[in-house]
Amino acid sequence: MQLFMDTANVEEIRRMYEMGFVSGVTTNPSLVAREKQDYTDILRQITAIVEGPISAEVLKEDAPGMVEEARKLAAIHPNIVIKIPLTAEGLKAIHQLKTENIATNATLIFSAAQALLAARAGARFVSPFLGRVDDMSNESLSVLADIVDVFALHDLNCQIIAASIRSPWQVVEAARIGADIATVPTKILEQMIHHPLTDIGLERFRKDWEEAQKSL
16 A cells, blocks of 8 residues: 655655655645645645655535646646546536546545545545544445455456554554545644654664673
C-alpha cells in the first residue's frame, strides 16, 4: 500500500518526502484555506517536490463548471489529479474528463455503491472517507473491505485511497484489508514514526555505550 500525505502545507510535505515513504499528496479546499496562499502556487510548489499524483479539488457544483475548472488545474502539471465529489453532476464530470485523459479522484465517498459508480464512470481513484463514516456508524472498515472485494472481483481499473484517516491503527487496517493507498495527515504520520519504546531503546544504547567508554 502506498502512502500519500493529506495536507497542503509545503514545508510539511518537503520534510516528510525526504524520508522516502511519500508517494503522492491529496489536498482539499479546507486544507488549502489554512495555508492562506494562492492555490495554484501551492500546487506548483508541491509538484516540484513530489514525484507522484497530486490531488487538487474543484469547487464548482455543476458538471460543466467542474470540467472547466479541472482543465485549468490539470494544465498546471501532468501529475495533477482532479478531485471530484461523488454527486450526479460529479459523475458526469468524471465521465467527460475520462474522455479527455484527465485523471480524476472521486471524493466524499461513503459507500461501496458510490465507489462502484465512480469507477465505472472512469475515475482513476476513489476516496472512501473512513473517519467520517465512523462518525456516523463505526463501519468504515467494512465499507472499505466491500470496495476492495468488489473492485478485485470485477477487475476494475481504479485505485482505492483510504481517506479521512484518524489514527495509525486505521492506516494498518487499511493496508491489511487491501487498499491501494492511504492518504494520511502529517500528525498521524508523525505518530507512526515515533514509539516510546524506540526512544527508551535509544537512550539505553547511549548509556551503555557511555559506560563502556569509561572503562577503556
